[in-house]
Amino acid sequence: MGNLRNTSQRRVILEELVKLKTHPTANELYEIVRKRIPKISLGTVYRNLELLAESGLIQKLDTAGTQKRFDGMVGxxxxxxxxxxxxxxxxxxxxxxxxxxxxxxxxxxxxxxxxxxxxxxxxxxxxxxxxxxxxxxxxxxxx
Amino acid sequence: MGNLRNTSQRRVILEELVKLKTHPTANELYEIVRKRIPKISLGTVYRNLELLAESGLIQKLDTAGTQKRFDGMVGxxxxxxxxxxxxxxxxxxxxxxxxxxxxxxxxxxxxxxxxxxxxxxxxxxxxxxxxxxxxxxxxxxxx
DNA sequence: TATTAAAATAGTAACAGTTACTATTAATGG
DNA sequence: CCATTAATAGTAACTGTTACTATTTTAATA
Incomplete structure (x- = not known):
């Protein structure tokens, strides 16, 4: 996984995203992850989704609409x-x-x-x- | 053109958009229209692009990227x-x-x-x- | 043409989604 | 265990867009 450190926040963000068959917005995923890490910051979710997408572990979707969505299924x-x-x-x-x-x-x-x-x-x-x-x-x- | 009034701002916005073969953002079109109507407001450009799209005279594009783009070619x-x-x-x-x-x-x-x-x-x-x-x-x- | 009601405008404030900043915390390699 | 450096929480700033408001303009009617 390149040079990304294995933080609990990053791990849980990835875990929860992959679990979903939907394609949540950053905020939707933030709400889900918050149940496991109540003090996580929204900025952390944004930053990690960006980094995970860069490293090819997830996909950032440029769908229509105002909000970006994220997809745990690559390919x-x-x-x-x-x-x-x-x-x-x-x-x-x-x-x-x-x-x-x-x-x-x-x-x-x-x-x-x-x-x-x-x-x-x-x-x-x-x-x-x-x-x-x-x-x-x-x-x-x-x- | 439905119940839209024929204002100079609206006319120029539509004229300039149709002239272009590119697909400008609201702000790009604002800069163009400003050469003809220097005191036009950015809000006026946004509002008219919205209304013109609703009435089917232009097209609002939901392309990828953060900004919406507008297309003078319908169909x-x-x-x-x-x-x-x-x-x-x-x-x-x-x-x-x-x-x-x-x-x-x-x-x-x-x-x-x-x-x-x-x-x-x-x-x-x-x-x-x-x-x-x-x-x-x-x-x-x-x- | 003058009157009038509604729509549109300019200017500005507010808003949503996202990114950037900063001091502090935590992961990794030696 | 220590030192380095990435990552974090919390917050501020930023960007694109929409909403608000007092004023102006259109267009229908008299």
């Missing part, structure tokens, strides 16, 4: 983001290796990589949407 | 982003309509759309990289 894969709640999930979707070559031909950039991100509505928010339908209809009738 | 197309300078360009690449259906099958989200963003090095930064090569080699020899 190429795509994500779906819920436009309602912001949740990000992995997608079991074949990685499209040929896209980079095609994009190289389409422009004059030297292509390094690509990001494919789907937007949609997660199951939880979908069911909430359906629940809300009757309310919306009611509004229309009375309004 | 589906993909982008390349330079990892060195952050510049974003359009890519003459066929739009992959079939992806959404495939992604629907791969997960349990209701898929609405997708974003495909390539990362690479733009021609300008490439040539700078080549210029820098000799310096890097020199460092290695002397260091």
């Amino acid at each position: 190429d894969h795509y994500h779906v983001r819920c436009v309602k709640c912001g949740r990000v999930d992995d997608l079991d979707f074949p990685f499209l290796n040929s896209l980079n070559k095609s994009a190289s031909l389409a422009g004059n950039y030297k292509i390094i990589s690509h990001r494919l991100e789907f937007e949609g509505i997660c199951p939880e928010c979908r069911s909430q949407e359906l629940d809300g339908k009757s309310y919306v209809d009611h509004e229309r009738i009375t309004g | 589906d197309h993909y982008h390349v982003r330079c990892v060195k300078c952050g510049r974003v360009d359009d890519l003459d690449f066929p739009f992959l309509n079939s992806l959404n259906k495939s992604a629907s099958l791969a997960g349990n989200y209701k898929i609405i759309s997708h974003r495909l963003e390539f990362e690479g090095i733009c021609p300008e930064c490439r040539s700078q990289e080549l210029d820098g090569k000799s310096y890097v080699d020199h460092e290695r020899i002397t260091g």
Whole structure:
């Protein structure tokens, strides 16, 4: 693991992130880690996520939205983001290796990589949407 | 154009954005518009970009990086982003309509759309990289 | 054209997410 | 065990964006 020291904070941050199948923001992970290390600093979480990503142990996701998210699973894969709640999930979707070559031909950039991100509505928010339908209809009738 | 009033600020913001083939940040566009309306407020630029995007006249891009970018060209197309300078360009690449259906099958989200963003090095930064090569080699020899 | 209501503006303050700073603590190598 | 140096907690600063407010401007109507 390069020249990173083995601190309890770093260990727990990595452990908790890898445990999750979700892709937490720094703050979300901070709240989780805080249960094990109550006095940990938010800055420590940010700094370690940055260092762990640099050393390739985790992935920093540049998904849409204001907050960065972190992924304990390294290796190429795509994500779906819920436009309602912001949740990000992995997608079991074949990685499209040929896209980079095609994009190289389409422009004059030297292509390094690509990001494919789907937007949609997660199951939880979908069911909430359906629940809300009757309310919306009611509004229309009375309004 | 819906219920938006025709103010000079709004007109110039839209004019200048559409003129550009780049995809400026709010601040970049502010600097451009300021040449024509020196006393315009940055908040006005932000507010109008938001309203223009809502009314479908422009596009707000959720590209990677900290700043949002705006695109005078509406309609589906993909982008390349330079990892060195952050510049974003359009890519003459066929739009992959079939992806959404495939992604629907791969997960349990209701898929609405997708974003495909390539990362690479733009021609300008490439040539700078080549210029820098000799310096890097020199460092290695002397260091 | 004058009047008026609503929308938009400039300027500024507030805000969110992140990064930087600093004194103190703790991990590693000798 | 000691010395070096990275890492930490706590906090301040910073960046991009949004919200607020008093004033100005648009556009509909008389």
